[in-house]
Amino acid sequence: MESDQKKKHLRLRAAFGLSLPDEKQGYNPEAWLHSSAHIQPLNVVEKGEIPQMQTNSPTDTIKQAISKSRGDILKLNGSWMDQLTDPRVVIREKMTLFWHDHFACRVRSGYLAQQQNNVLRQHALGKFGDLLHAVSKDPGMLQFLNNQQNKKNSPNENFARELLELFTLGRGHYTEDDIKNSARSFTGWAFNPVSGKFFFREKVHDDGLKTFRGRKGNFSGEDILEIILEDKQTARFVMGKLWQYFVSDDQPDDDLMASLSTDFFNSGYDIKKILFGIFTSSWFYDPRYTGNRIKSPVELVAGMLTQTNGKFEYPQASLFVQRALGQVLLLPPNVGGWPSGTAWIDSSSLTFRMSLASVMLKNGETTIDAKDDGDVNNETNRVKEKKITLRVNWGELAERFVRATADESLSAIEYYLLARPGLKASRQVVRNYAGGSTSDPEFVKKAFIGFMSLPEYQLS
Amino acid sequence: MKTSRRGFIKSSMVATAGTLMIPNFLKATGFESSGRLQQQGKILVVIQLSGGNDGLNTVVPYRNDLYYQYRPGIAIRAADVLKATDELGFHPALSKLKDLYDRGYLAVLNNVGYPNPDRSHFRSMDIWQSGSDAATYLKTGWIGRYLDSNCGKSLCTAQAIEVDDTLSMALKGDVIKGLAMKNPEKFYRAAHHHFSKNIPGSSEVNEINDSSLHYLYKTLAETSSSAEFLYAKTKGKINSAAYPQNEFSTRLKTIASLIRSDVGTRIYYVTLSGFDTHANQQAQHQRLLAIYAEAVHAFVDDLGEDTMNDVMIMTFSEFGRRVRQNASGGTDHGTANNLFVVSKNLKRRGFINGSPDLYNLDQGDLIHQVDFRSVYATLLNKWLEVPSEKILNGSFSMSDFI
Numbered sequence: 001m002e003s004d005q006k007k008k009h010l011r012l013r014a015a016f017g018l019s020l021p022d023e024k025q026g027y028n029p030e031a032w033l034h035s036s037a038h039i040q041p042l043n044v045v046e047k048g049e050i051p052q053m054q055t056n057s058p059t060d061t062i063k064q065a066i067s068k069s070r071g072d073i074l075k076l077n078g079s080w081m082d083q084l085t086d087p088r089v090v091i092r093e094k095m096t097l098f099w100h101d102h103f104a105c106r107v108r109s110g111y112l113a114q115q116q117n118n119v120l121r122q123h124a125l126g127k128f129g130d131l132l133h134a135v136s137k138d139p140g141m142l143q144f145l146n147n148q149q150n151k152k153n154s155p156n157e158n159f160a161r162e163l164l165e166l167f168t169l170g171r172g173h174y175t176e177d178d179i180k181n182s183a184r185s186f187t188g189w190a191f192n193p194v195s196g197k198f199f200f201r202e203k204v205h206d207d208g209l210k211t212f213r214g215r216k217g218n219f220s221g222e223d224i225l226e227i228i229l230e231d232k233q234t235a236r237f238v239m240g241k242l243w244q245y246f247v248s249d250d251q252p253d254d255d256l257m258a259s260l261s262t263d264f265f266n267s268g269y270d271i272k273k274i275l276f277g278i279f280t281s282s283w284f285y286d287p288r289y290t291g292n293r294i295k296s297p298v299e300l301v302a303g304m305l306t307q308t309n310g311k312f313e314y315p316q317a318s319l320f321v322q323r324a325l326g327q328v329l330l331l332p333p334n335v336g337g338w339p340s341g342t343a344w345i346d347s348s349s350l351t352f353r354m355s356l357a358s359v360m361l362k363n364g365e366t367t368i369d370a371k372d373d374g375d376v377n378n379e380t381n382r383v384k385e386k387k388i389t390l391r392v393n394w395g396e397l398a399e400r401f402v403r404a405t406a407d408e409s410l411s412a413i414e415y416y417l418l419a420r421p422g423l424k425a426s427r428q429v430v431r432n433y434a435g436g437s438t439s440d441p442e443f444v445k446k447a448f449i450g451f452m453s454l455p456e457y458q459l460s
Numbered sequence: 461m462k463t464s465r466r467g468f469i470k471s472s473m474v475a476t477a478g479t480l481m482i483p484n485f486l487k488a489t490g491f492e493s494s495g496r497l498q499q500q501g502k503i504l505v506v507i508q509l510s511g512g513n514d515g516l517n518t519v520v521p522y523r524n525d526l527y528y529q530y531r532p533g534i535a536i537r538a539a540d541v542l543k544a545t546d547e548l549g550f551h552p553a554l555s556k557l558k559d560l561y562d563r564g565y566l567a568v569l570n571n572v573g574y575p576n577p578d579r580s581h582f583r584s585m586d587i588w589q590s591g592s593d594a595a596t597y598l599k600t601g602w603i604g605r606y607l608d609s610n611c612g613k614s615l616c617t618a619q620a621i622e623v624d625d626t627l628s629m630a631l632k633g634d635v636i637k638g639l640a641m642k643n644p645e646k647f648y649r650a651a652h653h654h655f656s657k658n659i660p661g662s663s664e665v666n667e668i669n670d671s672s673l674h675y676l677y678k679t680l681a682e683t684s685s686s687a688e689f690l691y692a693k694t695k696g697k698i699n700s701a702a703y704p705q706n707e708f709s710t711r712l713k714t715i716a717s718l719i720r721s722d723v724g725t726r727i728y729y730v731t732l733s734g735f736d737t738h739a740n741q742q743a744q745h746q747r748l749l750a751i752y753a754e755a756v757h758a759f760v761d762d763l764g765e766d767t768m769n770d771v772m773i774m775t776f777s778e779f780g781r782r783v784r785q786n787a788s789g790g791t792d793h794g795t796a797n798n799l800f801v802v803s804k805n806l807k808r809r810g811f812i813n814g815s816p817d818l819y820n821l822d823q824g825d826l827i828h829q830v831d832f833r834s835v836y837a838t839l840l841n842k843w844l845e846v847p848s849e850k851i852l853n854g855s856f857s858m859s860d861f862i
Contacts, residue, residue, distance in 0.1 A: 106582070161595070292672040324626060333629075334583055336597030342675050343599060346627045346637035347617055347683040350676065351650050358654070367646070368625045374510035374581040374778060376736035423668070423677075425660030433654065453655035455676035 001285045003027040009290050010279055012419050012460040013246050015090040016303040020400060022087065029279040033272060036091040036125055041118040044079045045072040045110045050193050065109075066377060072110020074380065077322070077329045078315050080117065084298070085305040095124035095271070097298065097329075098245050099131065102238075103167060104332035107140035111196060113330055116140035128238060128269035129229045136163070136225060137198040139191035145335070150187050152206040157183040162335050168228045170237040174213070181210040186221045235265035239274070246278055248289050249341040256283070291420030293460050294341050297325030300353060303460070304360065304452065307417060308397065310390035313364075317388040319380055321360075323370035324352060328380060345458070357452035361445060364389035398444045406436045410447055417451045419459045426454050502843050503719060505712075505728045505773045506603070506630075509752070511736030512581065513777035514745060515797040516816065518554070519568055523547050526818040530784045534742055534791070547815050553750040556757035557800075564809045565760065565768070565802050567861040570816050572835060573796035573828030577779065581736070581793070584778040589630035591833055591852050602836055603727055604633030605851045606844070611636055618686045621718065622729040623711040631729055638729070639683075643714045644690040651687035656680055693721040701762035708732045709755040716762045719771065726844060735777060739788035756802060765804065772803040772843055772862075776832065782824055796828035799835060801861055808861045831856060838862055 001009075007027035011018050014032075025032070049065035084093045099120040107113035116138050123131035135141055136159075142148060145159040160183035164174040188205030191198050210219045213227055228234055239261045240251060251257060264274045278284055295303065301321055304310070312318045322328040326349065327338055345353075352368055359366045365386050372381045401416070403409045410431060414422060422430070430450030434443055451457060517534065521527045522541040541549035542558045548568075550558045560566045576594040578584045587594060591602035600608075603620050611619055620631050620638030631638030641647035651657075659665075659681050668674040699717045703709040708730070715728045732752055737745050756773060763771055780797030796816075816826050834856040840848035842862040849855050 166597075292670045294672055294676075326626065331582075334586055334597055336599070339599040342672070343632065345676065345679055346632065346640070347651075347679060347686065348625060348627050348640035350679050351653070351656060351683060352626075354656050354680075355650065355653050371624065371626050371628070371731075372510060372733040374512065374585060374733060374736055376511060376734075376738060378581075420670075420673070423660050423664050425658070425664055429655060429658040450655070453653075455673065455680055458676055459672055 006285055008415075009285055009419075012291075013293070014094060014275075014279065015087070016085065016094070016299060016306040017419075017460070018416050019087040019090075019306045020309050020396070023400070029276060033091060033125075033276055033279070036089070036272075038089060039092065039122055040083065040086075040089050041121060042076060042079055042083065042114050044075050045114045047111050047196060050109045050111060050196055069108060069110045070377060070380075073113060073330055074316070074319060074383070076110055076114050076117070077319055077380075080329050081298075081302065081305070081318050081322075084302045087306065090306075092121060092124050095275075096121045098242070099124060099135075100329070101245075101332065101337040102241060103135050103141065104335050104337040105140050105144040106331055107144060109140070109143075109196075112140040112143065115196060117330070125272040125275070126270075128234075128264075128271055129225075131271075132167070132225055132229065133222065135167075136186075136221065137189065139196055139198060142189060142191050142198070147186060147189050148191070150183060150189065151201075151204040152184075152187050155180070155183040155187055155206070159183070159186055159189075164228070166335060166337075168234045168237060169231065170233070170240075173231075173233050173237075178212055181212045182219075182224045184208070184210055185212070185219045185224045189221050229269065232261065232265050235269065236261040238269075239264050242274065242278070244340060246275075247284065248293065252283075291418075291459055294344055295458055295460050296338060296340065296344060297322060297327035298329060299460065300325065300356075300458070304357065305390070308361070308390060308392045308448065310360075310392040313389045313391050314385055314387055316383050316385040319383045320370060320385040321356070321388055323380060323383065324366070324368050325349065331380065350455070350458070353458060354453050354455070357449045357457075360388050360390045361392065361449050361452075392445075394445050397448070401444055401447075402438050406434070406438050406443070407431075409438050409443070410434060413444070413447045414451055417448065418454070418456045420456060422451070422454050422456045426456065430454065501726065501770075501845065503726060503728070503771045504839055504843060505715060505730070505771065507752075507756070507773060507775040508628075508630075508729070508731040509735050509748075509775060509777040510581075510585070510731050510733035511777070512584075512779045512781055512793055513735040513748075513797065514737060514741065514791050515570075515777070515780040516783065517741075517745060517791075518551050518749060519570070519798050519811075520549050520551060521547055521815050521818065522549050524815070524818055526783075530818070532785070533789050534785045545811060548811055551746070551749050553746045554753045556753040560757060560760060560802055561810065564806070565804060567801040567803075567806050567809050568811050569799045569801070569830055569835065569859065569861075570811065570813055571796045571826060571829040572776070572799045572832050573779070573826075574831055574833070575828070577795035577825070577828065579779065579793040579795070581778060586629070588776060588778050588832060589628060591836055599629075599632075600634050601628065601630035601632050602851060603631045603729065604629075604637060606633075606727070606840065606846065607631075607636040607638060608633035609850055610844075610846050617682055618690065618723065618725055620727040620729065621715075621725050623714050624729075624731065628729060628731075631727075638727070639686055641687075641690075642711070644687070644694045644718070648687045648691035651683050656684065659684060690718070690723055693723050694718065697721060699762070701758065703758040703762070704751070704754045706751055706755070708751050709758060712755045712759040713762070716759055719763065719767065737781070737790050738786065738792060739790040741790040760802065768804040772801060772839070774835070774839060775800040775802075776835075780826060783818060783821060783826065784824055794825050795822070796826040799832070806861050812859070812861055830859070834859060 008018055051065040051069050119134050119138050146156045147159045150156040157179050160179050165171055184206040188201040190201045207218055267273045366388055401409055401412050433450045434446040517536055520536045520541045522538040528535045540552045543549035578594055589601045590598035592598045607616050607620055616636045617639040622628055622631055622640040624640050627640035665677045694717055703713045711730045734748055776799045777797055779794055781791035781794040786792050833852050837848040837856040838859045840846050
């Protein structure tokens, strides 16, 4: 594969597609990964009152706090979408999105959601062990998985179960007794609702003898995490998910998986190192892994924003589009995270996805209604923004893409937007739609709309 | 009657099919013998009440002192209850549902839920839609898995239709997904958008050797054919039956029109939202119950007795509400709830498993007695006549309302 094509594939998988500033950069995975050193935390939500678990008769103060928090989540959602589409920090953001799906939480408090998101961002390319320790002590996680209620003599196993099943070892690699015993180790892991910080409630911690994964000891929560990290299966499980996110829904053959997992494990779970290994391997650029991954809704929208360098005219439109497509940042469906691949595509979602470019770049208004999740307190249910226009500097794009002839221009735009060449018939449709004259002031816009409306645009 | 009806569909389909521009590659994969034409069987309509319907104020235990003690401000007064038995009656807004009850068209199952109930809307809805237990996270829905195991390779999407713009997880299978649309005309227009109507010819699509791209083009072609089919079948057929003027009624009317047009769909899915009544619930709840009951009644009337032999409506909500009212004149998230089944030839009708037990509560919540998956198992095995074990990942005892 040519280095230019490699660059494109890398941007499609590790970012949200080629962007205008990419023009000046070559294919250089090392330099590119290195550029991710900068960490830009989200900082749009003030602390204020942190709403506690739902009580039977919430006071007015609690209700106000809940209501403020819902608004905060919307704000946070918008500012994260902006940051996801900032080419300067994109690889770290794309990894933050990965960990947000891996450690999927619906955090009720906007402040705690922001804090958790920043924890994910801080460790996104660091060591998985550090990330695991930090997330396990993260107040949003402790609240979401009921660890505030996990006390000596009345353990709550919710966190321990998801830790083993979804975050580290995976199903089939632990026993129910492992869950029971490790839950006891996490008793007393709590947070202070005023400061929003982790704290250890020693009085409710069970420091008795536990048996975990065949070992006996007075294990603390930290000990349990270390034992989990000493198990190669954890490297294998996380590697499998990284593979799915960056490479393919089909897992690789056992040999490759074993060698990747071993590398990850031996590096001390160095995330950046393993990504560098993936991005510089030859198989990453093998045709069977290129141009065939179905974009998640967030990837689709972030891609459209990135590639047009556009911004939603009405901030709430971003949220509406996420809802209508079925993936809202900060609101994963459950602790298992979002589905992937063909699960995103059905008749109605494909029709909507294919009409998005026309609506966002042209007519501006959609007729689709997004679903309500049933929760009267969920502010996102009230977002019914039908004007989802993007503000785009078409002059800038025309300058970049208009060539001597219409066909050359179309080829340049197709190469820039699509992960793989369009089917012949589909390209013809775009050609007919865009017309043959580059002097038409709408030419570039029509070409963008055309290619972004093809099934091929659903792939990265 | 069955055979002649089936025969009619077959012949009319062949006649229509000629005029449809079915992409060749679909023909090659067996469009003519697609699942929806194989048999015209029973039809299931699923109504989802989103937000957690307050079951205790829907079917009211009006002789139970505890009910009035727990709900001093919002209980339905015994004098207002539409009494059905010595113990139970309906909310006054449900006179139309009471009428169906009187005609023997209604079965009410009380205390339906699942072990370790989750009080979060999204998680509990997830559990109901996927048909999992509280500790399992599935990414497919129970109706989707019905499609997966009972449909051939092409055009199965129209076997299950959700009347909405977006498709719920309930209708998503691993391989096959149902179809979401508000009405055939809107769907037809959306599917014949400038870029989707120009489907490449069969040869080019058949040459796609990448499975993702093939899946996309195949979905596109199926969408287009389904849209054409549904539009052609329903076009010009005006349904003049009287329905109340609201969105939910309109959706049921759409379903009635589709059933009448013999489109062959086995499962319809529709949602009524707004049941999350945390504060001052009475007016809101009354309004929603009236919308629900009037729409269902109009739908049953519209279909008529003959068709109602083949149609069953199942109504559920993701959870009931707490037994005790809260301080804001509302109710918070609860657990077990009642579930309604409407059909003509119910084997058992009325209240088929007694009243909710307000004496034995679990931290203020009703304790479930019937697992919702045994209702699904009953509908799948006895109504849709397909084995339910694989779809539900387990075997559940069946109810005897069918």
